[in-house]
Amino acid sequence: MSKERIKPQQFAAAQVAIDQDLELNPSQQAELSSLYESSLDQFKKGSLITGKVIKVSSDGVLVDINYKSDGLIQTYEFTEHELKKLQPGSEIEVILDELENNEGNVVLSYEKAKAIKAWDHIIKLFEQGKPVEGMVTHKVKGGLSVDIGITAFLPGSQIDVQRVTDFDRLVGQTITANIIKINQKRGNVIISRRKYLNEQKSESRKKILEQLEVGQVIQGVVKNITNYGVFVDIGGVDGLLHITDMTWGRISHPSEIVKIGQTISAKVLSFDKLNEKISLGLKQLNENPWEKISQDIQVGSKVTGKISSIVDYGLFLEIQPGVEGLVHISEVSWIDRITDLHKMFKIGQSVEALVVALDKEKRRMSLSIKQLEKNPWQAVSETYEVGQKIKGKISNITEFGLFVQLAPGVDGLVHISDLSWTEHIEHPGDKYKKGEEVEAIVTAINKDTKRISLSIKHLSENPWQEIEKKHPVGSIVEGQVIKINKFGAFIKLASGIEGLVHSSEISNTEVFEELLKSQKPAEFKVIKVSEEEHRLGLSLKSEESKEQKPKVKKQSKEDSKERHNKEPKKQQEQPKSQLQLELEKLGHRGSKK
Numbered sequence: 001m002s003k004e005r006i007k008p009q010q011f012a013a014a015q016v017a018i019d020q021d022l023e024l025n026p027s028q029q030a031e032l033s034s035l036y037e038s039s040l041d042q043f044k045k046g047s048l049i050t051g052k053v054i055k056v057s058s059d060g061v062l063v064d065i066n067y068k069s070d071g072l073i074q075t076y077e078f079t080e081h082e083l084k085k086l087q088p089g090s091e092i093e094v095i096l097d098e099l100e101n102n103e104g105n106v107v108l109s110y111e112k113a114k115a116i117k118a119w120d121h122i123i124k125l126f127e128q129g130k131p132v133e134g135m136v137t138h139k140v141k142g143g144l145s146v147d148i149g150i151t152a153f154l155p156g157s158q159i160d161v162q163r164v165t166d167f168d169r170l171v172g173q174t175i176t177a178n179i180i181k182i183n184q185k186r187g188n189v190i191i192s193r194r195k196y197l198n199e200q201k202s203e204s205r206k207k208i209l210e211q212l213e214v215g216q217v218i219q220g221v222v223k224n225i226t227n228y229g230v231f232v233d234i235g236g237v238d239g240l241l242h243i244t245d246m247t248w249g250r251i252s253h254p255s256e257i258v259k260i261g262q263t264i265s266a267k268v269l270s271f272d273k274l275n276e277k278i279s280l281g282l283k284q285l286n287e288n289p290w291e292k293i294s295q296d297i298q299v300g301s302k303v304t305g306k307i308s309s310i311v312d313y314g315l316f317l318e319i320q321p322g323v324e325g326l327v328h329i330s331e332v333s334w335i336d337r338i339t340d341l342h343k344m345f346k347i348g349q350s351v352e353a354l355v356v357a358l359d360k361e362k363r364r365m366s367l368s369i370k371q372l373e374k375n376p377w378q379a380v381s382e383t384y385e386v387g388q389k390i391k392g393k394i395s396n397i398t399e400f401g402l403f404v405q406l407a408p409g410v411d412g413l414v415h416i417s418d419l420s421w422t423e424h425i426e427h428p429g430d431k432y433k434k435g436e437e438v439e440a441i442v443t444a445i446n447k448d449t450k451r452i453s454l455s456i457k458h459l460s461e462n463p464w465q466e467i468e469k470k471h472p473v474g475s476i477v478e479g480q481v482i483k484i485n486k487f488g489a490f491i492k493l494a495s496g497i498e499g500l501v502h503s504s505e506i507s508n509t510e511v512f513e514e515l516l517k518s519q520k521p522a523e524f525k526v527i528k529v530s531e532e533e534h535r536l537g538l539s540l541k542s543e544e545s546k547e548q549k550p551k552v553k554k555q556s557k558e559d560s561k562e563r564h565n566k567e568p569k570k571q572q573e574q575p576k577s578q579l580q581l582e583l584e585k586l587g588h589r590g591s592k593k
Contacts, residue, residue: 335409
């Protein structure tokens with residue numbers, strides 16, 4: 001149902017006494033005409049006018065525009081932040097949509113006024129390349145919605161110079177950003193806070209680099225800590241404070257001195273304007289303690305210091321504040337084989353040492369604990385000489401030999417090859433025991449490598465010496481069978497030398513097995529001898545004599561079969577010896593090859 005507009009003349013009549021003789025001069029007429037026209041222009045549809053807030057309620061915002069009626073603006077045209085700011089008497093700019101609607105009310109729009117103003121302002125800023133301010137209203141897909149007079153989109157990748165995962169923390173904050181794209185037709189605006197921050201940092205860098213001087217002391221905030229140093233933010237420019245420039249002393253990690261977010265003072269050591277690289281120093285704020293090192297500290301002097309650090313390769317001793325020396329692990333003891341310094345020393349422990357090297361320019365001091373005492377190896381070289389006979393207890397047994405103690409912490413090595421001239425010893429532990437006292441001959445002394453070589457076999461004459469003259473090829477020797485294996489039978493002579501009857505020289509294994517059981521000596525013929533290789537090849541004399549007997553006439557196949565059939569079955573079923581089985585295996589392998 002349509003509403004009828006009721007006009008004042010329908011229900012009221014005003015009786016006004018007008019002076020019929022009233023006349024206006026030309027200037028008054030012009031003034032009155034101007035006022036009338038200006039009032040018409042001011043309240044023209046679509047015009048931008050300024051009004052005063054009368055009341056803010058849930059129904060909307062009531063605004064006085066100096067017209068006979070007030071205008072009501074719906075609350076949805078305002079943001080929460082804007083509504084909170086509005087108070088009675090506050091001035092706002094609005095667009096006059098209608099002077100009177102069907103209900104006779106003035107229709108105003110705050111949203112349209114804001115958009116018109118904003119677009120003009122935004123386009124101007126965009127053309128000039130200037131940043132814009134706005135409030136983050138809420139999070140949207142892929143970024144944030146920002147009110148800059150109109151709604152603008154801030155992509156997640158453009159929020160900050162570093163990756164941001166929590167967008168919500170920016171909601172409600174006022175930010176400054178650069179306008180990177182505008183489409184007025186579609187009403188789209190894209191902004192970038194990242195670009196703005198980078199430009200600000202770039203400007204800040206230029207200013208700082210122009211003001212920087214080598215040797216200047218500046219303040220900065222610790223931004224990042226790494227193993228090799230600290231990055232300090234100096235008003236947008238990062239300076240590197242290397243770990244070696246943090247203290248005159250020694251630290252294992254920069255976090256021992258500074259923390260992230262800490263404000264520190266540092267000295268500018270060097271800077272590169274082109275590449276924007278700045279090197280900072282913390283220790284340079286104090287005097288170099290190495291320049292004030294005591295004159296009493298010289299090479300050869302004895303010093304006392306506290307252990308400041310223990311590492312795999314040695315100890316660091318603080319001799320005086322900021323001055324440290326290194327005791328290498330090899331300089332701790334003359335005799336002990338040290339693998340873990342933590343078992344012997346503790347941080348803060350007071351230790352005496354000898355200065356063995358000093359370089360003030362490079363700030364290096366080498367110390368030695370063991371050189372405070374006499375080198376026991378020096379005494380060894382003075383006490384013992386090559387060829388000397390010694391006596392000592394076995395301190396250790398390994399697979400390669402015996403260690404014999406000559407003095408506390410000084411051991412000599414008897415290699416397994418120097419235990420015996422003749423015996424084949426598989427492991428020294430089979431013949432010797434730890435703590436057993438033995439005699440040996442000193443065969444070599446090396447003071448530099450701290451090694452003494454000993455020999456037990458040199459206590460007796462070398463039985464292999466001139467063996468080729470004593471037992472030439474073809475001569476007869478007497479010996480006992482001591483071992484049989486797949487290679488043959490091992491024969492021990494009276495001199496202790498071991499010879500070998502190779503398996504190829506054995507035709508009847510039973511003879512050797514019998515000799516091994518009975519341990520009776522037998523005669524053997526020398527078929528090969530080498531003094532250099534310590535080898536003696538033998539052959540059983542009785543076996544040879546059988547081979548030299550006249551050959552028996554060959555039997556016919558029939559006679560052979562008859563004789564074989566007549567042999568007792570027991571003899572045929574006699575089990576083979578271990579040596580025969582081994583020899584058969586070797587022969588079988590040879591035939592395959």
